[in-house]
Amino acid sequence: MIRLIIKLLLQFxxxxxxxxxxxxxxxxxxxxxxxxxxxxxxxxxxxxxxxVDNDTVLHGDFLVLRxxxxxxxxxQDYSFQFKGAFVDGTANGPxxxxxxxxxxxxxxxxxxxxxxxxxSGIQKSASxxxxxxKPNGKWTILEEQIEDSEISSTLFKSVVSFxxxxxxxxxxxxxxxxxxxxxxLRDGLAHDEWSLFPINGxxxxxxxxxxxxxxxxxxVDDDNDHKTIKAYQDYNGRTKVINLDAGYIKALExxxxxxxxxxxxxxxxxxxxxxxxxxxxxxxxxxSELGKSEFLPEFKxxxxxxxxxxxxxxxxxxxxxxxxxxxxxxxSILHNSQLNILKLSDANTAYQYNTVLYLKESYLxxxxxxxxxxxxxxxxxxxxxxxxxxxxPTGMPKSEIDIEMQIDSVxxxxxxxxxxxxxxxxxxxxxxxxxxxxxxxxxxxxxIADEVKETLAQEKRQNELANLEEEIILQNxxxxxxxxxxxxxxxxxxxxxxxxxxxxASTTLNDYSKVKSxxxxxxxxxxxVTCLKKLNELSVTVxxxxxxxxxxxxxxxxxxxxxxxxxxxxxxxxxRITSAYTKILEPYFLEQIEQSLTCENTTNLHExxxxxxxxxxxxxxxxxxxxxxxxxxxxxxxxxxxxxxVQNTKQ
Amino acid sequence: xxxxxxxIIKGLFLFCFLTAxxxxxxxxxxxxxxxxxxxxxxxxxxxxxxxGNIRIGKRLFWDAQTHLRLAxxxxxxxxxxxxxxxxxxxxxxxxxxxxxxxxxxxxxxNFNTDEASTDRNLVPEWRIWHQYQFAQALESMMxxxxxxIEHRWTQGFAENSEYIFRNRWRYxxxxxxxxxxxxxKPKTLYxxxxxxxxxxxxxxxxxxxxxxxxLTTTLGYILTPRLTVAAGAMYSQGQDLSNGGFFKHSWAMRxxxxxxxDFRKVKNKLPEIHLTD
Numbered sequence: 001m002i003r004l005i006i007k008l009l010l011q012f013x014x015x016x017x018x019x020x021x022x023x024x025x026x027x028x029x030x031x032x033x034x035x036x037x038x039x040x041x042x043x044x045x046x047x048x049x050x051x052v053d054n055d056t057v058l059h060g061d062f063l064v065l066r067x068x069x070x071x072x073x074x075x076q077d078y079s080f081q082f083k084g085a086f087v088d089g090t091a092n093g094p095x096x097x098x099x100x101x102x103x104x105x106x107x108x109x110x111x112x113x114x115x116x117x118x119x120s121g122i123q124k125s126a127s128x129x130x131x132x133x134k135p136n137g138k139w140t141i142l143e144e145q146i147e148d149s150e151i152s153s154t155l156f157k158s159v160v161s162f163x164x165x166x167x168x169x170x171x172x173x174x175x176x177x178x179x180x181x182x183x184x185l186r187d188g189l190a191h192d193e194w195s196l197f198p199i200n201g202x203x204x205x206x207x208x209x210x211x212x213x214x215x216x217x218x219x220v221d222d223d224n225d226h227k228t229i230k231a232y233q234d235y236n237g238r239t240k241v242i243n244l245d246a247g248y249i250k251a252l253e254x255x256x257x258x259x260x261x262x263x264x265x266x267x268x269x270x271x272x273x274x275x276x277x278x279x280x281x282x283x284x285x286x287x288s289e290l291g292k293s294e295f296l297p298e299f300k301x302x303x304x305x306x307x308x309x310x311x312x313x314x315x316x317x318x319x320x321x322x323x324x325x326x327x328x329x330x331x332s333i334l335h336n337s338q339l340n341i342l343k344l345s346d347a348n349t350a351y352q353y354n355t356v357l358y359l360k361e362s363y364l365x366x367x368x369x370x371x372x373x374x375x376x377x378x379x380x381x382x383x384x385x386x387x388x389x390x391x392x393p394t395g396m397p398k399s400e401i402d403i404e405m406q407i408d409s410v411x412x413x414x415x416x417x418x419x420x421x422x423x424x425x426x427x428x429x430x431x432x433x434x435x436x437x438x439x440x441x442x443x444x445x446x447x448i449a450d451e452v453k454e455t456l457a458q459e460k461r462q463n464e465l466a467n468l469e470e471e472i473i474l475q476n477x478x479x480x481x482x483x484x485x486x487x488x489x490x491x492x493x494x495x496x497x498x499x500x501x502x503x504x505a506s507t508t509l510n511d512y513s514k515v516k517s518x519x520x521x522x523x524x525x526x527x528x529v530t531c532l533k534k535l536n537e538l539s540v541t542v543x544x545x546x547x548x549x550x551x552x553x554x555x556x557x558x559x560x561x562x563x564x565x566x567x568x569x570x571x572x573x574x575x576r577i578t579s580a581y582t583k584i585l586e587p588y589f590l591e592q593i594e595q596s597l598t599c600e601n602t603t604n605l606h607e608x609x610x611x612x613x614x615x616x617x618x619x620x621x622x623x624x625x626x627x628x629x630x631x632x633x634x635x636x637x638x639x640x641x642x643x644x645x646v647q648n649t650k651q
Numbered sequence: 652x653x654x655x656x657x658x659i660i661k662g663l664f665l666f667c668f669l670t671a672x673x674x675x676x677x678x679x680x681x682x683x684x685x686x687x688x689x690x691x692x693x694x695x696x697x698x699x700x701x702x703g704n705i706r707i708g709k710r711l712f713w714d715a716q717t718h719l720r721l722a723x724x725x726x727x728x729x730x731x732x733x734x735x736x737x738x739x740x741x742x743x744x745x746x747x748x749x750x751x752x753x754x755x756x757x758x759x760x761n762f763n764t765d766e767a768s769t770d771r772n773l774v775p776e777w778r779i780w781h782q783y784q785f786a787q788a789l790e791s792m793m794x795x796x797x798x799x800i801e802h803r804w805t806q807g808f809a810e811n812s813e814y815i816f817r818n819r820w821r822y823x824x825x826x827x828x829x830x831x832x833x834x835x836k837p838k839t840l841y842x843x844x845x846x847x848x849x850x851x852x853x854x855x856x857x858x859x860x861x862x863x864x865x866l867t868t869t870l871g872y873i874l875t876p877r878l879t880v881a882a883g884a885m886y887s888q889g890q891d892l893s894n895g896g897f898f899k900h901s902w903a904m905r906x907x908x909x910x911x912x913d914f915r916k917v918k919n920k921l922p923e924i925h926l927t928d
Contacts, residue, residue, distance in 0.1 A: 560876035563704040563712060564909045565793060565827060565835045566748060566786035569876035 029059060036064050038289045041080055058086035058290055067100075072119065076103040082286060084130065091287050091295075096127040099282075102146070118148045122155070126283050133287065133294050134165030141279045158276045165294060173272050174199065180272045182208075188300045189213030190244060196269050206264065213302035214239065215252065220263055229260045232304060240305035240381070243298055244273055251303060251378040254390045273299055303381040312431045316374055319438040323367045326442040329449045330360045338459045339452060347412065350405035352448045355416050362397035363441030370434055384430035396424055396433070399440060418444040461522060468525035472512070475532035479505050479539060486543045497542050497593040504597050505535050531599035538606040542593065545586065548613045552581055555620055574624060576631040580640050581616050588637035608641065615644045684858065684896040691891070696903035697721040697730050698885075704743075704911040712911075714741040714753050722764050736760045741780065754781045757801070763808045770808035778803040791833050797823040797847075817853030819862065827871070837873050843881065844868045849889070858895030863887050869905060879909040 029048050036045035041064070048060030067079035079102065084095030102121035109116050123146050128139030143156035158173040166188035172181045182194030190210040197205035207219045215231040231252060242248060249269070253261050277296070284295040308316065333339060333356050342349040369391045373379050379387070400417040420443035422436040449456070483502045487495040508531055515524040556578045560571040572578065589609050592601070619627070627643060634640055703715035721727075722734035741755025757778035763770060782799040801819040806812045825845035832839040849863040869883025888900035 560913075561706075561745070562835075562873075562876050562879075563743075563745070563751070563911050564702065564879060565873070566751075566784075566795070567788075567793065567835050568748070569836050569873075571837070571876045 038064065038082075038286055041082075041286070042066065043080065047086075057089040059088060061085050062290070069117070072102060072104050072117065076101065076121075078102075086290070087132070089290075090133045091130045091290070092132055093130065094128070095130050097125060097283055097286065099124040100146075116149070120147050120149075122146065124279070126279065128162075130287075130295070131164060135160075135162040135280075135295060136164060137162060141276070143279075156275060156279070158279070160276075167299060173276050175272060175275060178268050178272060180269060184299075185212065188298060189241070190215075190299065190301045194269075196272075206269070208269070210301065213241065213300060215301065218264065227263060229256060229263065231255065235304050238305040238307075239302040241300050241302055242381070244269075244301045245277075246274065247376040247378050248301060248303065248381075250373065250376055251381040254373075254378075254382045254386060304383070305380060306383050307380055308431070312429075315431050315435040316370075316379065319367065319435045320371050320374060322435075322438040322442040323364065323371050326438070326445045327360075327364055327368070329442075329445045330356050330364065332456060333445070333449060333452060334360070336452075336456055336459055338455050342455070345407065347405055347407050349452075350407060351403055351414050351416075352452060354403050354405060356445055356448055358401065358403060358416070359418075359441050359444045363437055363444070366391040366397075367434070367438045367441060388430050388433075397437065399423075419447045420444065461518075465518075465522050465525055468522070468529055471529045472509070472525065472532060475529060475536060476505055476509060479532060479536050482536070482539055482543070486539075490543060490546045493590055494542055494545050497545075497590050498539055500594045500597060501535055501539050501542065505532060508532070508535075508599065527599065531602065534599065534602040534606065538593070538602050541606050541609050545589075545609065548609075549582060549586060552578055552613070552616050555617055574620065574628060576628040577616060577619055577624060580631050580634075581612065584635065584637050584640055585612055612641065612644060619644075684894065688896050688898060690888075690898045690900055694899075694901040695723045695729050695731065696734070696901055698903050698905045700737075700905065700907045702907065702909045704909070706911070706913040706915060707742075710745045712743045712745065714739070714743050714755065716740070724764050724766055726766065732764060733762050734764050735762065739780070741782070749786050750784070752781065752783050754779075756780070757803075761805075761808075765808075768808060771810060772808075774806055774808055774812075776803060776805045792826055792828040793835060795823070795825045795827075797821075797825065799823070815853065815855045817851050817856060820850040820852070821847060823847035835873060837875050839873045841871050841873070842868065843871055843883070855892065859890035859892050860895075861890050862892075863889035867905065869907065871907070877911050877913070881905075881907040881909070 029050050031046070031048050033046050034044070036043060036047075043064045043066030045062075045064040047058060047062040047064070049056050050059050051057070062085055063081075063083045065079070065081040065083075068077050071077040079098075079100045081096070081098045084091060085093035087093075100121060100123040102119035102123075104117050104119050108118065122143060124141075124143045126139065126141045128135060129137040138159060138161050141156070141158045142154065144151045145153045145155055153176075154174075156175050158171070160171040160173075161168045163186070166186075167184045168186065168188070170181070170183045172179065174180065176199065178196055178198055180194065180196050182190065183192050185191045190208075190213055192210060194208040194210065195205065196208070205221050207221075209216045209219070214235065216233045217231055218229040220227045220229065232255070256264075280296055287295050333353070339349055339353055343353040344350075370379070370387070373387075382390075399420070400415065402413040403416045404411060404413045406412075418440050420440045422439040422443065424433045424436045424440075428436070480502060483498045487498050490498075508528060512524050512528045515521050553572075556573050556575075557570045558573050559568045562569050589605060589612075592605055597605075630643055631640065634643065698718060698720050700718040701716065703713075703717075705713040705715060707713050716737065716739040718735070718737035718739070719733065720735040720737070721731035723729060723731040726732075737757065737759050739755070739757045741753040743751055743753035745751045757776075757780060759776040759778065761774050761776055763772050763774075778801050780799060780801040782797060784798075785796045787794050799819075799821040801821070803817050803819060804814045805817070806814045823845055824847075825843060827835060827841050827843045829835050830840045830842060835841060845865075845867045847863075847865045847867075848861070849865070850860050851862040852860065865885055865887040867883055867885035869881040871879055871881030873879045883905050885903040885905055886900070887903065888898050891897040891899055
């Protein structure tokens with residue numbers, strides 16, 4: 001009994017030790033030395049890692065780099081070096097990223113017994129500290145132009161301080177044209193003065209004044225004048241924190257008068273931020289490939305917030321869909337060449353055409369702006385009234401208007417009234433009115449599109465026919481060229497099949513040219529194009545048949561050791577399968593092409609030839625005893641094809 | 652694998668040397684040599700040989716040979732009557748395309764063809780044999796050097812006769828020359844001239860070390876990589892064991908079938924079937 005207990009205890013002890021040992025082993029830090037691919041970067045890496053649940057988790061120092069002298073001297077080399085450290089798969093500690101694209105004019109100099117190759121190109125770098133995946137402390141991003149191994153100019157530089165991923169204190173960003181300097185609050189919101197001034201000093205400079213993230217005003221200074229543009233200075237309603245990006249600038253512009261918008265540097269402030277963000281994104285992409293990362297700087301601002309309720313959202317959606325349909329119709333009418341000619345002589349067509357122009361200008365154009373704000377997601381950052389004032393500066397478009405026409409330099413006009421059930425009404429909400437205008441524009445254009453439908457359709461048909469005929473010529477040319485190029489380089493039996501395909505194509509073309517009626521001609525053109533395309537495919541397949549055959553023969557040959565001769569000999573294996581292909585199926589395919597080719601069986605033949613080839617190749621390593629027995633008796637190609645397909649579907 | 656192979660070969664060489672030099676001491680026995688060497692009557696023989704070579708592993712094979720040898724008698728001139736039935740087996744090792752060894756045993760059944768004899772009709776003969784074959788390619792032909800060493804225990808037809816132990820030392824030079832192809836491959840007719848010298852030693856061998864010199868030419872046809880047939884003629888001569896002054900000589904017709912099946916499963920065959928190339 002005691003012995004039994006001891007035995008059990010011992011067993012338990014063994015299991016316990018193994019049980020503890022496995023996780024211990026899993027936590028062991030290991031080192032990797034070798035090639036590593038990170039996204040598009042492929043280099044030599046040295047790093048420490050541990051295995052957690054069979055996953056490689058980076059832990060400890062990390063280094064990956066690449067440079068290739070050979071490539072540099074020959075053409076151009078891209079080099080990079082990423083150096084830093086990870087903790088449990090998350091970047092942590094000082095990091096440096098360096099990317100370079102260099103070429104050399106094969107100039108070298110010898111310094112201290114070392115050959116130095118002078119390089120020119122662009123060197124980008126990013127360095128700073130990362131704390132658990134987020135930038136922390138000062139990050140400097142640089143892009144420099146290198147000439148003969150010397151920095152010749154700085155193309156981009158940004159210095160931003162972070163605290164746990166949130167931008168802090170002062171920052172500066174400059175590219176070749178502008179410098180931006182500004183500061184943040186502790187929570188990352190823009191604060192105080194942000195100055196944007198041009199590098200060349202010729203242009204005006206701008207100062208953006210923020211308070212708690214809300215832009216108060218913008219001061220524009222140039223040599224002889226300064227102007228103050230009021231932004232959200234007096235606003236004290238609901239606000240929302242968003243990123244300072246192109247969308248924010250657009251939302252801001254809705255507030256401003258067109259004059260003010262024209263004064264400001266066109267988007268150069270968000271452009272700088274965008275360039276900066278792109279560089280952070282580049283680093284984030286690398287870190288995300290290796291582990292967890294949140295390496296994106298977010299420059300936050302506050303904007304006035306006028307939320308849309310769900311009903312409003314639905315109305316905006318329907319506005320977008322009306323706009324899309326209407327703009328497509330209007331474009332097809334305005335660009336229709338027949339209508340464009342007719343409108344010069346026919347008063348009614350001129351009336352229709354000009355009406356569409358009017359609807360596009362007065363209805364679709366303002367709606368287009370709304371659609372673009374919606375896609376930027378900034379509809380909620382401006383009051384509805386301001387929005388209306390911005391898109392309709394001269395008030396709502398009229399639903400009844402005199403349309404003017406000029407025929408033979410005689411002006412006339414005719415009253416137009418939009419045939420619609422939609423109406424705008426001052427008592428409706430702004431969003432409702434916008435939706436109504438979108439629908440009115442659509443209804444108006446749709447009605448005219450219906451009137452000119454036949455003209456449009458006819459033109460469409462003619463265009464299609466012209467395109468199809470062009471395609472027919474293209475397809476036939478490519479077929480003839482292909483056959484001419486290939487027919488001499490393949491055995492005669494395949495060349496003959498190709499010649500037959502060419503002959504058949506020319507017969508098909510001839511048949512098409514005999515079709516007279518316009519309606520039938522379109523149908524005939526469509527089927528002729530399809531047929532020629534298939535013939536092209538078939539001719540490619542036929543040109544490969546010689547290779548197919550030799551590949552099958554090669555693949556069904558084994559090298560056998562003959563002990564009596566002490567030599568290796570080729571042995572044909574599974575002869576029934578290879579001979580079914582070479583003696584029955586291949587002649588059958590060629591015969592089909594030469595004797596009974598039609599547009600209808602072209603695809604079938606092309607697919608059968610390819611499928612048969614692939615099946616035969618695949619059968620080599622399968623157990624085919626049964627199939628070989630069946631093939632022994634069978635001489636009928638269609639039955640053999642069926643057998644091969646049966647075999648195919650079974651596996 | 653290579654080093655293992657080398658060990659096997661070294662071992663085999665050692666074995667054959669040890670066996671070879673053991674007990675080459677001979678007792679003196681009065682022997683009356685003729686004044687001039689004398690040829691005995693020319694005899695004819697017919698040999699029908701099958702050579703099986705069955706692959707049992709990546710480098711190992713089973714050599715299975717069965718030979719039927721007929722010797723001329725007064726009643727059955729030319730073709731002759733059954734003289735010996737051979738069962739020769741060995742396990743072989745393919746070291747490379749150009750070298751292989753094998754080791755095995757032989758049970759030869761000797762039939763008494765002397766019609767006047769009243770002794771036993773059938774006696775067994777036992778052998779242990781090992782062989783080292785070198786092959787080399789020369790232009791389109793192949794050349795082979797074969798060293799075969801046999802340790803044989805024979806006995807006479809007389810009732811209660813003792814086994815005699817002898818060693819046989821055989822060297823054969825053979826060529827296989829393709830006639831209708833640039834190399835030995837299926838559907839090839841080839842001609843194979845060969846010369847083999849068989850020496851012997853042992854207590855019973857006093858003045859007749861040259862047991863046999865065989866000069867053969869066969870014409871063969873490779874049907875498939877696994878099946879070859881050949882036929883030819885052999886002239887042989889050698890000293891009579893009992894008196895080295897007398898030489899036996901004979902002409903033999905030889906008919907050979909060579910087959911080398913491989914029953915291994917396809918998945919085991921590939922890619923080892925190609926050996927090292």
